[in-house]
């Protein structure tokens with residue numbers, strides 16, 4: 665019922681984690697593998713291991729979350745070693761998220777991945793909002809185009825980009841025009857809504873330590889923004905570029921809405937953090953109720969078919 669076609673693969677479920685949540689260590693990655701997620705993605709990887717920002721650096725509220733983790737990860741070799749071992753016994757591909765401190769580091773990491781035995785999907789994170797002094801790459805359209813030009817001059821494995829949210833029709837059009845020039849496997853919209861502020865009125869204080877309390881917003885707060893970005897890229901990109909929908913998926917209904925907008929895979933961040941890996945089975949059960957009530961027996965019957973008002 666939940667089969668999802670993604671490039672040359674069929675996943676048993678469209679659900680997976682969003683990079684950064686439940687994917688830092690081998691133990692967490694193995695728990696993802698044992699869950700009802702169709703596949704999973706690693707934490708965004710840098711060349712060297714990183715501690716990230718000082719704590720507290722994540723804070724949950726009833727409607728979502730704020731984070732300024734600062735790209736903590738165990739380094740490229742740790743995750744490549746994990747996927748290389750896993751590939752020997754499991755044919756289902758996973759996603760390897762790559763971030764960096766510089767264009768040069770991005771290229772170096774991707775060259776190593778190209779030359780490795782890695783056979784899954786690469787998710788190039790162009791939208792980390794939380795490294796002080798490093799703007800979100802994909803808000804700089806020329807830089808994004810230059811990076812993708814360089815990357816596709818040597819990278820031949822399936823690669824997609826993780827984008828920040830856009831909020832203006834002109835920006836949607838410009839970014840779609842840039843992305844359409846490249847043989848991207850997918851676009852993942854959206855990363856957290858960068859540099860929001862959540863405060864504790866009792867303490868009259870911010871809730872996370874880094875960056876004077878500013879951080880990426882996730883969860884229910886951001887679903888309408890995520891749906892808009894998914895819909896925009898689904899309707900503007902070459903059909904060969906599939907869409908991963910991320911942002912505000914808490915229930916089966918949220919998953920259904922992302923699929924209606926055209927997403928092929930769905931990533932869950934904040935709610936996975938709050939609920940653990942049982943979130944996938946719960947959301948699938950809720951999605952099943954909705955699909956059955958509407959007489960749908962598979963996702964392709966409604967995926968992308970959002971109606972407008974005549």
Ligand code: RRO
Pocket residue numbers: 684708731732733734735736763789791792793794795855856880
């Ligand atoms: O590690 C983080 O602070 C982080 C990253 Br790399 C990202 O892409 N998105 C996010 O919300 N946090």
